[in-house]
Amino acid sequence: MSALLACGAASAFAPQAGTWVIDSENNGQPGRGFGLDVQDSTLVMQMYGYEQNGNPTFYLSAGSYTNDQYSGPLNQYRGGRYLGSGDRNGTPTGNAGTVNMRFTSGTTGFITFPGEPEKAISRYNFAYSNSPQSLRGIWLFTPLTSLAPTSDFVALDQIIAGTSTGNGIVASQNGRFGCENQISGELAGSVLCVRVTASGTLERAYRIIYSVNDGEGVMINSTGSSSWMAVARRLGNTSMVGTGPIIKSEEAAQMDEENLRNHLASAVQLLQGQ
Template sequence: MFFKKLVAAALLTGAGLAQAFAPQAGTWIVTSEMDGKPGRGFGIDVQNSTMVMQMYAYESSGQSTFYLAVGEVIDNKVTASLNKYNGGRYFGSGARSGTDAGSAGNVSIRFTSGTTGFIKFPNEGEIAISRFNFGYGAVAESLRGFWTLNSIGSEGLQSDLVELSRNLGATANGNGLMANAGETFGCEHQVRGSLAGNVLCAKINGSGQLLRTYVLIYSVNEGEGYSQASATSTQQSLQVRRITTPKGVGTGLFYKDAEQGSGPSALRQQIEHISRFGMTQ
């Protein structure tokens, strides 16, 4: 499994897995409750080690309400009081302050990655949660734009900044290889094979030789996974960040991809070989 490989990489590099990710800020959902209908959800933001969670839910009467929980994240786990408030400002009102209406009990969360975890609400068993991704489907065009990929391990820090701009079509196990202008770096959602559900990226030189492989899971603008230079090299813990959207909206960073490669066939061959047979010497 992908995350078992992350654990192995962390142990070999001397870096604790607890430091490999931070929960992504944004809207989270109870995974099993995602049915397209109004329900409950929550916003999570972790700054330094402090988590703030704002939850919208319902009373037993059916009336909507919200809660606020603040707690310290330790070893990817947090337990905090789920507090309720009422009497605050409403649309069109003058200045009013809400008052504490007591606690519904404790909420406990254990994060298993930056986008997944498990939560236990008062009077409920533990259930799976995930970052809600409503803007990017698992399709080739979702990979278009500028990306940074930074991995750390026994090889030290390895970094790449790349603009994925060319759709080279699907490989054997993917649904559309998005590459840079020089066709020396490409990424693709894997929909079949042992890497199904992951994004597989490959970096090659101008002669078509494989330089580095990346396997990752991403949500919205951030991702995590591992990179590897060869079949015998240690996997490096990988952090990925989207710099621009597919429409070019981003931070204003500019990257000129001038290197010309050996054409799309070499990049396609590397992606297909890795997805079928894994890393080879």
């Protein structure tokens, strides 16, 4: 597995779009933060912060994103619309200097503001913990392989007892697919998922590291003899509310909780040997 993950890390990637924070300033109090979005090779950053006199302000930076890095002016504006105003155009008032960013994954990196040392940053996750409930939702799991296309499109809404290395399994209604946050052992910090055949045998397993709605990792076959990089996408939140396609209900079946739990435990052993 380490070789696969190293291969993936060597490839260029874009940081996830959303709200980002400076790790050392993430204390639950009002402070600085910024929004990021990368489309094609252009990065746009909107930052909110404060001036030296305490007044709130915002900055905008946009430019070319290459080799997992960005550098550009931190522009400031004034005189635009306020709540209840008519048409008003903001005007640039110069820039505070150059902001530099380098990313170590789609959800982590470092930023250097003008006049400050480099600081660690991360995508801000304010809604999903590592509890079993956080994995409820509609998911799409897809391995990146040139073999016959294989994807798992599942609704996970049944919470059952977990394995010795996890904290509770979230399963599909028919019990053929289940996921669990790993909280101990070699796979701690990742999510382990398994697909079980209609006859009750292990079909494939995923190990995913995700943030909010997106994740990446590996898929292995039932014996652990073959593995492929894989991606995961949350299409519906914990209340099954989403903007993607509506999942077709699977035929109701009696869930075999113990069988699903045993296959998740077996998948831990298979993945540790990768």
